[in-house]
Amino acid sequence: MSKPKVALYWCASCGGCEEATVDLTERLFDLVEAVDIVFWPIAMDFKREDLEKMEDGSIDIAIINGGIRFEEHEEMVKLLRRKSKIVIAYGSCAHLGGIPGLANAYPREEILKFAYEEAPTVINQDRVRPMKKTTVDGMEFELPDFLEYLKPLDEVIDVDYYIPGCPPTPDLTWEAVSKLLSGEIPPKGHVFGSDKSLCHECPLNETKPDEIKLEELKRPHQVVLDRSKCYLTQGVLCMGPVTRGGCEALCIKGGMPCTGCFGPLEGVYNQGAKALSFLASVIDIEDEEKYREMLEKLGFDPIGWFFRYSLAKGMIYRKKGDGE
Amino acid sequence: MSDGDGFEPTIVVFACHWCTYQAINLAGTSRMKYPPNVRVIRVMCSGRVDPQFVIEAFKNGADGVLVAGCHPGDCHYVNGNMKTMRRTVMLEKLLQDMGIEKERFRREWISAAEAKKWVEVVTEMVEQVRKLGPLKLAEREVVMNE
Amino acid sequence: MSSEEVKVEGACPTDEVRIGVYVCHCGLNIAGVINVKEVVEYAQKLPNVVSAKEYIFMCSAPGQDLIREDIKKCKLNRVVIAACGPEMHEPTFRAVLEEAGLNPYVLEMVSIREGSSWVHYEDPEAATEKAKDMVRMAVARARNLEPLEKMSGEVKQRALIVGGGIAGLASALDLAERGFEVHIVEKKPVLGGHAARMGQLNVEGRKVSGKDLVDYLVKKVKDNPNVHIYTNAEVTKVDGSIGNFTITVKLKPRYVNDKCTSCGKCVEVCPVTAPNEYEYGIGERKAIFLPFEGAYPNQYVIDPETCTFCGKCVEVCPEGAINLDEKEKEITLEVGGIILATGHDPYEPPVGEYGYGLSPKVITLHQLKRLLSEDGPTKGELVIDGKRPRNIVFISCVGSLGTTPNANQYCSRMCCSASLLEALHIKEKYPDAQVFFVHKDVRTYGKDENLYWKAIDNLVKFVRFEESPKVTVGKGEVKVEVEESTIQERLVIPADLVVLVTGMEPPKEIEELRSLFKVGCGGDGFLKEAHLKLNPVESLTGGIYLAGTATGPKSIAESIVAGSAAAAKAASLLSKDTIEVEPIVAVVDEDKCSGCGICVSICPYGAISLEKKEDGTRVSKVDPMLCQGCGTCGAACPSAAIQQNSYKDKQIIPQILAVFER
Structure with missing residues (x-):
C-alpha cells in the first residue's frame, strides 16, 4: 500500500508556521515515515511544474499556511486545491488573515506608497514601484501582482479543516494530522482545538472571581501583571474568553494575556466585535464622558486590540455585486 | 438601488421594546411622517444589541445603523443601556477605523414619549446618509465557506 | 450566508418549517395605504411560507378562525401576523395559536400599521415596499423561532417590608389584614419614619399630627399576630427570586432589652452626647437615648458610634435592662414578595447655602416643624437664639427646582403645603408675627389649595423670585435680599428667623439598596417604577414592590395610598401557590x-x-x-x-x- 501523499505550502506568512512544523521535532521522523511529502517548496526543491504534473486529487492532504495577498498565492492554492483531496488551512493567517491581514485596514495604494516611498528607512528617489511587467535588457519579466486585500484561504478556495494558531502548537498539529491519517475524519469545516474558550483550560481561571467589574482599563505595558491572577481581572484586555482554547495557554503561562490567535468559537460571527462587546460590558463606568476620556487616554485602537488576527475575516466589506 | 441621483439609503434600526419601539409606535398613532428608509429590529433591551449585529448589518448592505434605547437612568432592565453606551462608544471608533463615516452609525436615547425625537433623528440620519451616498467600501468577492 | 441557512436547532428538528403569513387590513388603517394584495402575493413566494392570506380584521372572530383553520389545514408550525404591533394583540394571537394546538411562542407580529401605513401614508408605494420588507424580515425571524414552555415556581405566602415608616406600616397592615405573614425590617431603632416627627398636618382643618397617624398604625400593626417587627435591623443579603426570596437580616444590638421602663436614669449618667438626628439636628442626645417620646418600641437604645461603653448606665439601671455585651444577630426570612418602603432623606443644605449653618437664625423646615411640635425640644414654643422671632422669612424650593447649584431639579411636591401650614400655625400662635413667603412658585395642589388662600387671608406676605434670594448673616443679624419678580423691586427683609423650605432626596443608602435588591433608579436617583403610570408601585424586578417616598416625593396621604397599592399588588402575587413567568x-x-x-x-x-x-x-x-x-x-x-x-x-x-x- 502506498503511503498517503502530503503537500505543504506557504502564502503570505512569516514563516512561523513552517517553524511550527519543524517543531514537531522527533515526531517529524514519524511523519516522514508515515507519509510521502510530495510538495514542500520551503524545505525541498519543488517547482510549480512538479505540482502541475500530478494527477488531480492525487494528493491526500495539502497543508497551507499564510494569507492570500499575491496573484501567485491565488494561483498556487487553486492548483493545490485541484490536486488535493483534503485542504487544511494551517495557522492564523490562512484561517483568519492573521497579522498580515491587519494591512486590510489600509487601501492597497496607501500600503505601497508607504512601503516604497514614505517609510523612514526607504531611499527611493525615483519612486520606483514594483511593476507587474518589466523589461530588463530586452527580456520581459512578470511579477505576481499585489492584490487589493489579503484574504483568508477559505475566501479563495474550499477549505476542509482548520488548524488555528499563530503558530499552531506542535501538539495540536500532531493531533490533527494523526487523526486525519488514521481515518478519524471530522465534519467538514472543523476547526481543531478546543470547543470551548481559553478560559476553560486557563490555569488562572481558578483565581477569577465570579464577577468581573473593571474600574479602569490598562494596557499590558502599563502594569506589572501578577502572574498568579486572572489577567482580565487586573484590568488588561485578555482575549481568552473570546478565543478558542487548545493552545495549552502558552501566552498566559508566559506572563502575557491572550491576544486571540486561535480565533472565535463556533457560533461567534466576528471575534473582534465580540471581544469589544464583552470588554465594554465589564467596564464599570456609567459616565459616558469619563468613559470616553479613559479610552482616549489609553489610545484606544479597536482594530489592534480586538482584531489582531481576525481583521481579514472581521472587516466590513461589501459583497461583490451588492453595491450596484 | 442606484449609485447616482435618487439614491435611497437603507438604515437598520435596533430599538429597545420599552422606550424607542414605543416611541416608534407613538409616532405611528400620532400619524407623524418620516422617511420610509428605516427597517426596525425590535429587541427587549438595547443591551441585547451585539456589536456583531451592527457589523452584520453593514456587511450585508446597510447604509446606516441606528441603535436606540432608553435614556440613561431609565432602562427597564436597570442598566442595560449603560452596556449599550459602553459598547457603542467603542463601536463608533471601530467602524470609523474600518472606513465607515461617522454619520452612518448613531446611538440615540429615545424614550417612549419622544416620538418627535424619533422622527427628527431618523429624518436627519436618512438625509445625512443620502448625502454620503452608498457605503464606499472595497468590494470583495467572497467565494467559499461563508 | 442567507437568512434561510441559519439552521433551526431544537425546534421541530425533523419537521419542515411551515410558515403562515396573515396580513391584516385593519379596516382602511392598513389597506387604505398599503397594497395588501401585493404584500400577500409577495409573502407567498418567500421560502417556507406555505400559506399567506389577508383579512379585513385579523383580530376579529372570523379573522382568528381563519388563522386557526389554516394552522390545522396547512400543518403550520410558525405564524407571522402583519398587522399592529405586539403590545395590543400578541396575547390574542398567542391564544389563537394555542387553541389550534401550536406553541404560542412560534408567533411573530410585525407592525405594518404603526411602522408603515400610519407614517408613510403620503407614499403608498414606499409603504407597500416597506411592508414587504418587514414581512420578509419577520418570516426570516419566524423560521428560527422555537416553542417555549412557561415556567412556574412556588410562592412563599409571606412578605418582607423594608422600612417601618408610614408607607411601610400601611403596607404591612393591609397585607396582615388579608391574612399574610408580614415581616417589617426597620433600620432605625423605632418605627414611624419621618411622619412620626412631622408635627401638625392639614387634615381638613382638624388638628392631627403625624405622630397620631403613626401611633394609630403602629398600634394596629403590633396587635396583629401576622406581623413581625424587627427594628434596628438591616437586610444584608437577598437571594432567590419572585415568589421565593431568602432574606438575611442583621439584628443590630440595641444593648437595652424589653425590661426597660423608660425611667430615664441612664440618660442622666451618660457622659457622651451627639446631635439629635430625631430632632433634625436641633439639640443633642446622649449615647443612650429614647429616640422620641412615645416611640415604638418605647425602649431606650444605645448608639454604639457615640457610646464609650463606660458602663455607668448599667450601674444605675434599676431593671438590669442594659447589656453592653449584646452581640449582633442574624436571621433569615423566606418570603414570596418584598415591599421597599425605604423612604427619603430631607435635603440637607450645605453650610453657607442661604446662610445655613452660619447662624442659629437659619433653620430648615424640618427643624421648624420639630420646634412647633408639642412633643418637640421646645414643647411647641418657637424660640430662636433665646428669643421669639417676629420677622419670619420662608424661602421655598431649597434643594429643589435647581434653585442652587447643589439643588435637585425636581419639585419636592410637599414642601409648599407643609410650609404654608406652618406659616399659618405661626400666625395662629403668634398673631403679631410677620411672615414672608419667598417663593419661586406656590404648588399647593389639590386639597391643599385652601392653605394658599388662608395664608393670603392671614396676611402671609408672598414674595416671588426668579433669581434665587440672598441671605446675609451679619453680627447677630440676618437679612434676606430678593428681587421681587412681579413688582420688579429689590427687597431687603431683616429676619429674626429664616426657614429654608427643604425638599426630599433619595436616601444616602440608595446605591446599596439598589444593588442589594437589584432594582433600578431613575434619573432623579429615587427607585424606579416598572412604569410610571401603569405600574407605579412595582419595581423592574419581579416580586419587588415600591411604596411611599422610595420612588419620589410624596405627601403622607400619598405614601399611605402607595403603601396600600403596593400591598394589593403584593397580595395578588402572594395569594397564588405558584407563579408563571415569561420564558x-x-x-x-x-x-x-x-x-x-x-x-x-x-x-x-x-x-x-x-x-x-x-x-x-x-x-x-x-x-x-x-x-x-x-x-x-x-x-x-x-x-x-x-x-x-x-x-x-x-x-x-x-x-x-x-x-x-x-
Missing part, C-alpha cells in the same frame, strides 16, 4: 460555556451564577425565575453560549440579513 429568559449551552463569568458579571438581576462541575470546571447557570429577559448577557457572551429565548443570534441575525434580500 423569554436566557439559556446556557453547557457544551459551549467555558465559565468565563462575563454574563455573571453583567446580569442586572444576579440571575446568573457559576456552577462548579465534577471535573472542577465552571459553567454558567441561569435562574429563570430571576432572569427578566433583557438579553444583555447574550450580547456579551464571548462563546455565544448564553442566548435569550426568542431573541437568539439565530433569530436576530437572519432578520438583519433579510433586510437586504430584496
Whole structure:
C-alpha cells in the first residue's frame, strides 16, 4: 500500500508556521515515515511544474499556511486545491488573515506608497514601484501582482479543516494530522482545538472571581501583571474568553494575556466585535464622558486590540455585486 | 438601488421594546411622517444589541445603523443601556477605523414619549446618509465557506 | 450566508418549517395605504411560507378562525401576523395559536400599521415596499423561532417590608389584614419614619399630627399576630427570586432589652452626647437615648458610634435592662414578595447655602416643624437664639427646582403645603408675627389649595423670585435680599428667623439598596417604577414592590395610598401557590460555556451564577425565575453560549440579513 501523499505550502506568512512544523521535532521522523511529502517548496526543491504534473486529487492532504495577498498565492492554492483531496488551512493567517491581514485596514495604494516611498528607512528617489511587467535588457519579466486585500484561504478556495494558531502548537498539529491519517475524519469545516474558550483550560481561571467589574482599563505595558491572577481581572484586555482554547495557554503561562490567535468559537460571527462587546460590558463606568476620556487616554485602537488576527475575516466589506 | 441621483439609503434600526419601539409606535398613532428608509429590529433591551449585529448589518448592505434605547437612568432592565453606551462608544471608533463615516452609525436615547425625537433623528440620519451616498467600501468577492 | 441557512436547532428538528403569513387590513388603517394584495402575493413566494392570506380584521372572530383553520389545514408550525404591533394583540394571537394546538411562542407580529401605513401614508408605494420588507424580515425571524414552555415556581405566602415608616406600616397592615405573614425590617431603632416627627398636618382643618397617624398604625400593626417587627435591623443579603426570596437580616444590638421602663436614669449618667438626628439636628442626645417620646418600641437604645461603653448606665439601671455585651444577630426570612418602603432623606443644605449653618437664625423646615411640635425640644414654643422671632422669612424650593447649584431639579411636591401650614400655625400662635413667603412658585395642589388662600387671608406676605434670594448673616443679624419678580423691586427683609423650605432626596443608602435588591433608579436617583403610570408601585424586578417616598416625593396621604397599592399588588402575587413567568429568559449551552463569568458579571438581576462541575470546571447557570429577559448577557457572551429565548443570534441575525434580500 502506498503511503498517503502530503503537500505543504506557504502564502503570505512569516514563516512561523513552517517553524511550527519543524517543531514537531522527533515526531517529524514519524511523519516522514508515515507519509510521502510530495510538495514542500520551503524545505525541498519543488517547482510549480512538479505540482502541475500530478494527477488531480492525487494528493491526500495539502497543508497551507499564510494569507492570500499575491496573484501567485491565488494561483498556487487553486492548483493545490485541484490536486488535493483534503485542504487544511494551517495557522492564523490562512484561517483568519492573521497579522498580515491587519494591512486590510489600509487601501492597497496607501500600503505601497508607504512601503516604497514614505517609510523612514526607504531611499527611493525615483519612486520606483514594483511593476507587474518589466523589461530588463530586452527580456520581459512578470511579477505576481499585489492584490487589493489579503484574504483568508477559505475566501479563495474550499477549505476542509482548520488548524488555528499563530503558530499552531506542535501538539495540536500532531493531533490533527494523526487523526486525519488514521481515518478519524471530522465534519467538514472543523476547526481543531478546543470547543470551548481559553478560559476553560486557563490555569488562572481558578483565581477569577465570579464577577468581573473593571474600574479602569490598562494596557499590558502599563502594569506589572501578577502572574498568579486572572489577567482580565487586573484590568488588561485578555482575549481568552473570546478565543478558542487548545493552545495549552502558552501566552498566559508566559506572563502575557491572550491576544486571540486561535480565533472565535463556533457560533461567534466576528471575534473582534465580540471581544469589544464583552470588554465594554465589564467596564464599570456609567459616565459616558469619563468613559470616553479613559479610552482616549489609553489610545484606544479597536482594530489592534480586538482584531489582531481576525481583521481579514472581521472587516466590513461589501459583497461583490451588492453595491450596484 | 442606484449609485447616482435618487439614491435611497437603507438604515437598520435596533430599538429597545420599552422606550424607542414605543416611541416608534407613538409616532405611528400620532400619524407623524418620516422617511420610509428605516427597517426596525425590535429587541427587549438595547443591551441585547451585539456589536456583531451592527457589523452584520453593514456587511450585508446597510447604509446606516441606528441603535436606540432608553435614556440613561431609565432602562427597564436597570442598566442595560449603560452596556449599550459602553459598547457603542467603542463601536463608533471601530467602524470609523474600518472606513465607515461617522454619520452612518448613531446611538440615540429615545424614550417612549419622544416620538418627535424619533422622527427628527431618523429624518436627519436618512438625509445625512443620502448625502454620503452608498457605503464606499472595497468590494470583495467572497467565494467559499461563508 | 442567507437568512434561510441559519439552521433551526431544537425546534421541530425533523419537521419542515411551515410558515403562515396573515396580513391584516385593519379596516382602511392598513389597506387604505398599503397594497395588501401585493404584500400577500409577495409573502407567498418567500421560502417556507406555505400559506399567506389577508383579512379585513385579523383580530376579529372570523379573522382568528381563519388563522386557526389554516394552522390545522396547512400543518403550520410558525405564524407571522402583519398587522399592529405586539403590545395590543400578541396575547390574542398567542391564544389563537394555542387553541389550534401550536406553541404560542412560534408567533411573530410585525407592525405594518404603526411602522408603515400610519407614517408613510403620503407614499403608498414606499409603504407597500416597506411592508414587504418587514414581512420578509419577520418570516426570516419566524423560521428560527422555537416553542417555549412557561415556567412556574412556588410562592412563599409571606412578605418582607423594608422600612417601618408610614408607607411601610400601611403596607404591612393591609397585607396582615388579608391574612399574610408580614415581616417589617426597620433600620432605625423605632418605627414611624419621618411622619412620626412631622408635627401638625392639614387634615381638613382638624388638628392631627403625624405622630397620631403613626401611633394609630403602629398600634394596629403590633396587635396583629401576622406581623413581625424587627427594628434596628438591616437586610444584608437577598437571594432567590419572585415568589421565593431568602432574606438575611442583621439584628443590630440595641444593648437595652424589653425590661426597660423608660425611667430615664441612664440618660442622666451618660457622659457622651451627639446631635439629635430625631430632632433634625436641633439639640443633642446622649449615647443612650429614647429616640422620641412615645416611640415604638418605647425602649431606650444605645448608639454604639457615640457610646464609650463606660458602663455607668448599667450601674444605675434599676431593671438590669442594659447589656453592653449584646452581640449582633442574624436571621433569615423566606418570603414570596418584598415591599421597599425605604423612604427619603430631607435635603440637607450645605453650610453657607442661604446662610445655613452660619447662624442659629437659619433653620430648615424640618427643624421648624420639630420646634412647633408639642412633643418637640421646645414643647411647641418657637424660640430662636433665646428669643421669639417676629420677622419670619420662608424661602421655598431649597434643594429643589435647581434653585442652587447643589439643588435637585425636581419639585419636592410637599414642601409648599407643609410650609404654608406652618406659616399659618405661626400666625395662629403668634398673631403679631410677620411672615414672608419667598417663593419661586406656590404648588399647593389639590386639597391643599385652601392653605394658599388662608395664608393670603392671614396676611402671609408672598414674595416671588426668579433669581434665587440672598441671605446675609451679619453680627447677630440676618437679612434676606430678593428681587421681587412681579413688582420688579429689590427687597431687603431683616429676619429674626429664616426657614429654608427643604425638599426630599433619595436616601444616602440608595446605591446599596439598589444593588442589594437589584432594582433600578431613575434619573432623579429615587427607585424606579416598572412604569410610571401603569405600574407605579412595582419595581423592574419581579416580586419587588415600591411604596411611599422610595420612588419620589410624596405627601403622607400619598405614601399611605402607595403603601396600600403596593400591598394589593403584593397580595395578588402572594395569594397564588405558584407563579408563571415569561420564558423569554436566557439559556446556557453547557457544551459551549467555558465559565468565563462575563454574563455573571453583567446580569442586572444576579440571575446568573457559576456552577462548579465534577471535573472542577465552571459553567454558567441561569435562574429563570430571576432572569427578566433583557438579553444583555447574550450580547456579551464571548462563546455565544448564553442566548435569550426568542431573541437568539439565530433569530436576530437572519432578520438583519433579510433586510437586504430584496
